[in-house]
Amino acid sequence: MATISIKASDGSGSFNALVVEPQTKPAGAVVLIQEIFGVNDAMRAAAAWVADLGFVAVCPDLFWRIEPGIDITDKSEAEWKRAFELFQAFDRAKGMEDLKATLAAARALPGTNGKAGTLGYCLGGAAAFMMAEQSDADVNISYYGVGLDSLLDGLSAVSKPLVVHIADQDEFFPAEGRAKVVAATKGNPFIHTYVYPKANHAFARVGGVHWNGRAACIANGRTAEALGAALD
Numbered sequence: 001m002a003t004i005s006i007k008a009s010d011g012s013g014s015f016n017a018l019v020v021e022p023q024t025k026p027a028g029a030v031v032l033i034q035e036i037f038g039v040n041d042a043m044r045a046a047a048a049w050v051a052d053l054g055f056v057a058v059c060p061d062l063f064w065r066i067e068p069g070i071d072i073t074d075k076s077e078a079e080w081k082r083a084f085e086l087f088q089a090f091d092r093a094k095g096m097e098d099l100k101a102t103l104a105a106a107r108a109l110p111g112t113n114g115k116a117g118t119l120g121y122c123l124g125g126a127a128a129f130m131m132a133e134q135s136d137a138d139v140n141i142s143y144y145g146v147g148l149d150s151l152l153d154g155l156s157a158v159s160k161p162l163v164v165h166i167a168d169q170d171e172f173f174p175a176e177g178r179a180k181v182v183a184a185t186k187g188n189p190f191i192h193t194y195v196y197p198k199a200n201h202a203f204a205r206v207g208g209v210h211w212n213g214r215a216a217c218i219a220n221g222r223t224a225e226a227l228g229a230a231l232d
Contacts, residue, residue: 001044006060006105009097015064017102018044020051025111028138028231031102032059033124035205036083038070045206050119053224055231058106062095062123074202074209087123092130099127100135115231119223122146122172122202125165130154132162132191139163139230141223144170144201149177152184155191162191163226165219167199194222 002019018039021027030050034043039061047057063070066089072079099118107116117139120128125145132140133154141163142148148164164185166178178195185191196203196215203212204219 001047004058004105004109006098006101009101010094012065015061015098016068017058017060017105018047019059019109020044020047020057021111022051022054022056024054025056026113027055027111028227029056029058029106029109029112029116030227030231031099031106031116031118031137032057033099033118033120033127034059034062035122035124035202036087037072037074037079038063038086040071040073042073042206042208046119046121049206049220050227053227055227056106056109056112058102058109060098060102062098062127063090064098065091065094074205090123092127095127096130096134099131103131103135103137113231117141117227117230119143119227120145121205126151129162129164132160133157136160139226141165141226143204143219144173146170146172146201147177148173149180149184152180155184155188158188158190160190161226161230163222164191164193165204165222166193166195167201167203167215168195168197169199170201172201192222192226194219 050057125142199215204216
């Protein structure tokens with residue numbers, strides 16, 4: 001695993017991004033978008049998995065404007081409290097600009113083939129959904145994004161594949177909101193929305209408290225297929 005520095009497009013400084021390379025190149029790049037716990041062990045494991053699939057994984061530190069290097073877990077009350085504080089302080093508009101800068105940097109990395117997508121979890125799941133609406137990413141994959149029902153007005157701008165993974169017992173995303181997303185994306189040729197029964201929020205978080213092996217395996221298989229189709 002390596003670290004690169006990316007210049008913010010607003011001129012306010014630079015931020016770091018974790019990079020994990022596959023064994024074979026050239027390869028497509030995947031911008032991994034963190035949860036509310038920063039670039040932690042779960043994100044490093046996800047980056048290693050993406051590289052094992054044959055893609056260059058690039059995971060930026062989105063909380064750098066608040067505090068660089070956040071690396072916490074979901075295992076204690078104190079860490080959850082800190083994570084929600086970071087979430088509340090996070091400037092989503094600035095974060096989207098940082099993701100677009102990361103996408104451009106990922107495309108330009110040595111050994112990449114010029115294709116790049118996004119893959120996000122939780123906070124990152126909503127950000128990946130927004131990247132499908134606001135960026136030129138070749139594919140975008142959203143895992144249990146929260147508040148996706150507030151982002152539906154931008155669906156007409158989606159012109160590249162968007163895969164949406166939804167947990168049907170997500171404690172942070174009420175059933176009414178989930179139903180709106182399913183209804184709004186149904187029939188859209190660019191969007192594939194999947195709902196996972198008996199799965200809670202963060203069902204695919206490696207080592208997480210809500211890990212669901214079956215749902216994670218199915219979702220990750222669909223993700224691998226979508227990434228291969230768009231980035232190879």
